Amino acid sequence: MPQHLVALDKQTRDTILQMPLPKSVLAIYMRPLRRQPTFGLPVCNLQLRSYSVRNLEFFADFAMRAAYYLNLPARGPVPLPRITERWTVPKSHFIFKKSQENFERRTVRRLIQIQDGHPDVVKAWLGYLEKRCYHGVGMKANIWEHEALGVSKNMDELGEKLDKEMEAEWRNFGTRKSVAEDPKKMNRLLGDEKFSKPIAIRERFIREPIEIKRD
Numbered sequence: 001m002p003q004h005l006v007a008l009d010k011q012t013r014d015t016i017l018q019m020p021l022p023k024s025v026l027a028i029y030m031r032p033l034r035r036q037p038t039f040g041l042p043v044c045n046l047q048l049r050s051y052s053v054r055n056l057e058f059f060a061d062f063a064m065r066a067a068y069y070l071n072l073p074a075r076g077p078v079p080l081p082r083i084t085e086r087w088t089v090p091k092s093h094f095i096f097k098k099s100q101e102n103f104e105r106r107t108v109r110r111l112i113q114i115q116d117g118h119p120d121v122v123k124a125w126l127g128y129l130e131k132r133c134y135h136g137v138g139m140k141a142n143i144w145e146h147e148a149l150g151v152s153k154n155m156d157e158l159g160e161k162l163d164k165e166m167e168a169e170w171r172n173f174g175t176r177k178s179v180a181e182d183p184k185k186m187n188r189l190l191g192d193e194k195f196s197k198p199i200a201i202r203e204r205f206i207r208e209p210i211e212i213k214r215d
Helices: 010-018 023-029 053-069 119-131 151-171 177-181 183-190
Strands: 042-050 074-090 100-115 137-143
Touching (some): 042 119, 053 119, 053 137
Antiparallel strands (some): 074 100
16 A cells, blocks of 8 residues: 555545546556548558567557557557577687587567658657657658649749749859949959969979988
8 A cells, every 4th residue: 555545544545545547547558549540541661679579569559659649540560570690609719619609689570650640740750759769679760751743843833933032142152242242342353463363384383203212
């Protein structure tokens, strides 16, 4: 019995113990809730990897609950084939090569698929999982974004709009803004001897190789 209930009388203590738990607390002891997809279009495949099944199952359950509260229809976690890697390492060298030791590493995986989710919400979900990532669990996500049929036309219009907005900035590229706005300063700059002087011949700066002799 909790220590803070010992000092209470029996009737009050029994009333408190018989009170039902809130739904948010009861949900922890139950399977994660799920949203039903509308169209079933996959937008994200999240693959979880770990060497520990316990850590992997715990974080997969956490990811499913986070997807539910972000209104993302999620499927899974689906068990993927286990990856088994083995190495044989000699214990010693030279004539003791036959004395070897074997090592094995097993990687367990789970797959969670998000369907019919908005790209911004999916990125927020992945960012939240990355921030709250459990130790010993790795993540790899594949994201798909769906566009309308006229996406190429919209990209051309956006490119033309950006060109017009950047035209004023690119006009002064390579020069000082104060010089470009004043025609007199511009003429003085173009008529300067250093600006109009031809570039020196490169051969003048070429040096003959020096031979270094060592005893």
